[in-house]
Amino acid sequence: xxxxxxxxxxxxxxxxxxxxxxxxxxxxxxxxxxxxxxxxxxxxxxxxxxxxxxxxxxxxxxxxxxxxxxxxxxxxxxxxxxxxxxxxxxxxxxxxxxxxxxxxxxxxxxxxx
Amino acid sequence: xxxxxxxxxxxxxxxxxxxxxxxxxxxxxxxxxxxxxxxxxxxxxxxxxxxxxxxxxxxxxxxxxxxxxxxxxxxxxxxxxxxxxxxxxxxxxxxxxxxxxxxxxxxxx
Numbered sequence: 001x002x003x004x005x006x007x008x009x010x011x012x013x014x015x016x017x018x019x020x021x022x023x024x025x026x027x028x029x030x031x032x033x034x035x036x037x038x039x040x041x042x043x044x045x046x047x048x049x050x051x052x053x054x055x056x057x058x059x060x061x062x063x064x065x066x067x068x069x070x071x072x073x074x075x076x077x078x079x080x081x082x083x084x085x086x087x088x089x090x091x092x093x094x095x096x097x098x099x100x101x102x103x104x105x106x107x108x109x110x111x112x113x
Numbered sequence: 114x115x116x117x118x119x120x121x122x123x124x125x126x127x128x129x130x131x132x133x134x135x136x137x138x139x140x141x142x143x144x145x146x147x148x149x150x151x152x153x154x155x156x157x158x159x160x161x162x163x164x165x166x167x168x169x170x171x172x173x174x175x176x177x178x179x180x181x182x183x184x185x186x187x188x189x190x191x192x193x194x195x196x197x198x199x200x201x202x203x204x205x206x207x208x209x210x211x212x213x214x215x216x217x218x219x220x221x222x
Binding site for chain 1: 117121146153154155156157158161201209210211212213214215
């Protein structure tokens, strides 16, 4: 069974903290994605990676960075968390860019206080 | 990029058909997708349609594609309580999946 696992379901962090969201996939997929989901806005792409150590900015990269040191792991980093980064974060992976099925993790609900 | 658009809410009676509509932006999209998100879960691929097709049927699901109008719809026949979820339309833009805002479907008895 294909699996994308996010390290936490719920996180509460303080303003200004450095936050790490981890995502691991076991399908040997080339591509991995981080989305942010907000009511009425749908999913917005933050960053994606199509290979180890490669990364590309998505639509809303400001305030975020990513790391992909190993093929199976893609980390999202909030350098200095702010309250407007309170959201649901979804990780996904796919075999090929674009025209292939994307598999999603269960999501991490982050609250910044 | 430009937005994929869908209505935000749909309420339907159990046993009726649901129709969720979507307008996409990229006429060169090869595939168009419907994803389903159940409460507290990530997204799962529900179905997809290749751009050279007008219609695709899969059990209770029917996808209709109007390329001229860039309009995609998902019909769920005999809607059940388990169909209550958020449904996302998605297209490929610049080699990445771009999603609509999601339609929350509520099934009432």
